[in-house]
Amino acid sequence: MSFSRILRRSFSTSFESNSMPNMKSIARDLYEEHSLKRLVQKFKKFSKLERFRTKTGIYKNTVHRLASAKCYNWIEEILEDQKNYKDISKEGFSKVFDEMPDRNCERTGLSLGALLGACVSSKKFGLVGELFEELPKKLSIEPDLVSYNTVIKAFCEMGSFDSAVSVLEKMEKKGVEPNLITFNTLLNGLYRKGKFPDGEKIWERMEKKNVVPDLMSYNAKLRGLALEKKSKESVQLFEEMMSKGVKPDTLSFNAVIKGYMNEGNLEEVKRWYNEIEKSALAPDRKTLEMLLPFVCEKGEVELAFELCKEIFERKFLVDVSLLQLVVDGLVKESKMEEAKKLEQLGKFNKYRRYSLKLPSDE
Known part of the structure; x- marks a missing residue:
């Protein structure tokens, strides 16, 4: 396969959008354009502006968006259109690799x-x-x-x-x-x-x-410790990152919680879940998705019910099987009022309808 074809089919990158010489409004216009066909048309129109052709971030993000939609023919259309301008030889544009030498571009x-x-x-x-x-x-x-x-x-x-x-x-x-x-x-x-062990060698x-570790470094290691069921070391690392001025995010808390889940430690899972809100952060969808099966397995159906209410309050999209798991757990524990309420939340919430089944529905 030729290099140019690889580049046309594969190139991915970053973005901005309107149809005025103001670069911010142009970047915003492109960003907010939902029609990919119109996006390509506007992109070619704006390319007539020399200042626009210096904004490689817009080029990269536009190509990335088209590549994600598998619109490779439109990517090629954009690349071909750039040949109309002499400054194609400037490094940084998404050039067709094979043709660069022919255009005096090393x-x-x-x-x-x-x-x-x-x-x-x-x-x-x-x-x-x-x-x-x-x-x-x-x-x-x-x-x-x-x-x-x-x-x-x-x-x-x-x-x-x-x-x-x-x-x-x-x-x-x-x-x-x-x-x-x-x-x-x-x-x-x-x-x-x-x-x-290999991760530790790289650390x-x-x-x-x-090279000073950042939040991504610490979160990677926290996930590794969770897999190793080394929650004690995980907590020590969590404290270390805070002492060094690296502020944890929800992913950091999720990693510690996951470690305690892997060890089956319900009390520490609940404690660290509460620590998320104490830190002025909030549980994310991943937090709740991983917690629900665990607390149900531990017989904590009332806690599971509260977690489900949070899912609906925060409009998280989750698999219906997770919610059904909680309904079944509530029914098993004869908590029919909560089970019915959860079924109603699934049926009548305003952002996504879940078809949850009670024993009487079957």
């Missing part, structure tokens, strides 16, 4: 990074490794940090963690220093897949490089 590390990023966004992870091995040698391109990070992400997505770590070692030998994104990509992949490596 293919660089940034170009390579764009192509690799396009493959990752379209989930062509295997292709990333092939291109990374082939193109730098063939085109005498020296990969930059972004390219290395993209390849590491691709290998992590594939579960090829040995390959991902080997890329880290290769970039260091080439004198390209890994950054926080490099380490967070590896930490997320390793801890999430239960490779805790140590990060500290030796004097």
